[in-house]
Amino acid sequence: MNDVATEAHPSATGRPWPVLADAAMHGLPGRIVNTILPHTEADPAALLFTLYSAAGALIGKEPHILTGGVHHGARVWSLIIGRTAGGMKGTSAAEILRVLRTTDEEFCHDRIMGGLSSAEGLIIQVRDPSGDPESDSYDEGVADKRLLIVESEFAAVLAQGKREGNTLLPLIRQAWDGSTLRTMTVKPKVATEPHIGIVGHITPTELRMKLNEAERAGGTMNRFLPVLSKRSKLLPDGGDLTDADVKGLGAELAAVIIKARTIGQMRRSLEAAERWRQLYERLAADHAGDGPVAQVVARAAPQVLRLSVMAALLDGCDYVDLPHLDVAEAMWDYAEDSAWYVFGGGSGNPDLDRLKTFVDEAGADGVTRTDITAKCFGRNKKSAEVDGLITELMKIDGYTESTYPTGGRPRTVYLRTITK
Secondary structure, three states, X not given: OEEOOOOOOOOOOOOOOOOOXXXXXXXXXXXXXXXXXXXXXXXXXXXXXXXXXXXXXXXXXXXXXXXXXXXXXXXXXXXXXXXXXXXXXXXXXXXHHHHHHHHOHHHHHHOEEOOOOOHHHHHHOOOOOEOOOOOOOOEOOOOOXXXXXXXOOHHHHHHHHOOOOOXXXXXXXXXXXXXXXXXXXXXXXXXXXXXXXXXXXXOHHHHHHHOOHXXXXXXXXXXXXXXXXXXXXXXXXXXXXXXXXXXXXXXXXXHHHHHHOOOOEOEEOHHXXXXXXXXXXXXXXXXXXXXXXXXXXXXXXXXXXXXXXXXXXXXXXXXXXXXXXXXXXXXXXXXXXXXXXXXXXXOOOHHHHHHHHHHHHHHHHOEOHHHHHHHHOOOOOOHXXXXXXXXXXXXXXXXXXXXXXXXXXXXXXXXXXXXX
8 A cells, every 4th residue: 555645736826735633533434434544545535525425415304403593404515626637536435335335225226316407407306296196297206305416527517507597506505505496487396395415526627717706606615515635545456345344334324324314403512502602703703805715615604513413413413512513623624724725826816817727737838828818718808808817927926938949930838837
């Protein structure tokens, strides 16, 4: 087993790779991840967050904490962010789903899906009955309103959401809230009491390029927990986690999920209630400014609340105690640090940030002005606008212009010369 360096790739924003605190590995979820980890190249953070999202979908809507009239329960969404090569996003999902199949085979067969493309398509999977029960056209709907979506190409979801008339992203936001879902059509589809979990996979470049200002400000991204993922080790011969180990983990997980599904409203212990009040002050503080990071982490308090509920449920408890808040805070710290890693270099100018990302990803080869015009902006910028953006980029430390002789017209490239 060969370890991989802690920071596999330098951040284009100059931020260090986040560290998942030991407190996050409390209880059964920690045992599941630590049992799998020696036998996989997946990132432990990706494994843990995927487990929380998947287990929450299995548990369902019933257990919750009521805050300000809003139910916050077992609905934790994770966006696993890793490079195309070495991100191990799909590997992390495969490892967790292997355990889930021994936990609830029927759910895994019928209620795990991908391919988000439209609001109506999502509603159909959790729709209510409709029509006259005596009619041949009667739609009996879907009895099980639990659904886990594992979206391996989340960039495509963001792209679909940008299409004119597509209401997918607003509907996704409603699904995170637990609201009734409906289409505004002549024959509307309605889904009451839906309980939808989502695990998305995306690369850092896709996320920065495809998640525009409107989607950040609109709240799509802050319903997800951003989770950086990289290869944890090299296993040229693969792992050797046995079926017996997987079944053992699945049986433990099944026991706590069965218990969790009998729980309704949850409360905190006296110690946890006091700690939550202190933690809430930190989470409610405006410490991320007003740029992209602030928009991504805007739901800090409800995210930590939901993580604490999940930590308690996966610990076999019907109340939130101090260790569960420790788990939630540790996981949130990782998510927030991931947001800073991906978005923390924002200039406030989305076009300039897009150009920075484009140049950063080109590495030592750099990019030409033609590349910038055609590939970065799709020929949608006027020449003067491109020139202005290049001028602003050259004012930033670490970016430079280099000209090379070619035997004809010199070749000018723009590149990042400093990596941190």
